[in-house]
Structures are given as structure tokens and as C-alpha cells.
Amino acid sequence: MIAEKIAYRPKWVISKFADDAAFAAGQAYARHEIDGNLLLNEGIALMLDLLIGAGGTALSNANARLAVGDSATAEGAAQTGLQAATNKLYKAVEAGYPQRSGQTVTWRAVFGASDANFAWQEFSVANGASDAAVNLNRKVSNQGTKASGQTWTLDLQITLS
Numbered sequence: 001m002i003a004e005k006i007a008y009r010p011k012w013v014i015s016k017f018a019d020d021a022a023f024a025a026g027q028a029y030a031r032h033e034i035d036g037n038l039l040l041n042e043g044i045a046l047m048l049d050l051l052i053g054a055g056g057t058a059l060s061n062a063n064a065r066l067a068v069g070d071s072a073t074a075e076g077a078a079q080t081g082l083q084a085a086t087n088k089l090y091k092a093v094e095a096g097y098p099q100r101s102g103q104t105v106t107w108r109a110v111f112g113a114s115d116a117n118f119a120w121q122e123f124s125v126a127n128g129a130s131d132a133a134v135n136l137n138r139k140v141s142n143q144g145t146k147a148s149g150q151t152w153t154l155d156l157q158i159t160l161s
Contacts, residue, residue: 009159010139012033012034012155012156012157013032015155016029016146020113023151034141039136042080043134064107064126065128066107069087069089071084075138081135084122105157107155110152117146119142
């Protein structure tokens with residue numbers, strides 16, 4: 001009997017820039033990599049529906065949002081979005097994203113000077129602009145507070161093997 005497994009390896013990358021000029025010059029003052037996250041039940045159901053052609057909204061450039069919020073509530077598979085009460089933002093991915101290279105898909109969003117200026121404690125990728133969208137996953141990790149005037153980028157890389 002052959003046993004087959006899928007390895008699911010998500011990695012979040014946050015690059016922090018002091019201002020728009022530093023962002024334009026590619027001069028980040030910090031870069032953080034965070035491994036792992038929890039797949040949410042609603043995200044798993046969406047992946048399976050898309051796999052069998054049963055419908056659903058893809059996490060494509062037209063729909064995908066990377067989301068940040070300030071809730072430190074632990075991840076739970078039954079959650080259906082970010083857990084922050086008010087400090088959260090679903091930001092559209094950049095043009096040209098998501099990208100696939102080999103067995104890795106990458107989404108990227110840029111949070112400009114006036115975006116998401118609060119503590120970054122939770123992360124997700126969703127197929128819409130609010131908690132009403134389907135969120136694939138959720139990660140809780142304290143990454144500091146984004147100040148007004150700063151630009152931070154958020155990437156999510158998912159590798160299957």
C-alpha cells in the first residue's frame with residue numbers, strides 16, 4: 001500500500017519601510033518571516049469546491065485580499081475571518097499577484113502610509129474585502145505596531161509538496 005501525504009508550508013513575510021521614499025528605494029528597516037498558520041474550515045471547503053468545479057470565488061488578483069488585524073485571539077478552525085473588533089484591514093493584492101512558481105503561490109499587498117496603522121497581530125488571505133469573504137487561513141503573531149507614514153508589505157507564500 002502506498003501512503004501519500006501533502007506537505008503544506010505557509011510562510012508570511014513582513015517588510016517594514018520608514019516611509020514611501022524608503023519603500024520606493026527598496027530600503028526596508030526590518031524584515032520578519034513567520035512560519036505556519038491554521039487553515040480555516042471555510043477555506044478548506046472553498047479549496048475543495050474549486051478543485052472539483054463546484055463553484056466558489058478564487059483567491060485571484062481580482063478578488064484576493066491580504067488581511068491584518070490587532071486581535072491576539074488564538075487561531076481556531078471554525079473562525080470565519082479576522083477576530084479584531086475594529087482595527088483590521090483587507091487590502092487588495094498588488095498587480096501581478098498572486099504568482100505561482102513551481103509548487104509555491106505568493107500573494108503580496110502593500111500597506112501604505114495611511115493603511116492599517118495599528119498593532120499587527122493577526123493575518124489572513126481571503127477572497128473578498130471583509131470578514132464576510134471566505135478566509136483561507138489565519139495566523140496570530142505579534143509583529144509590532146505600524147505607525148502613520150510607514151509603508152509595510154505583507155507576503156504570503158504557500159508551498160505544497
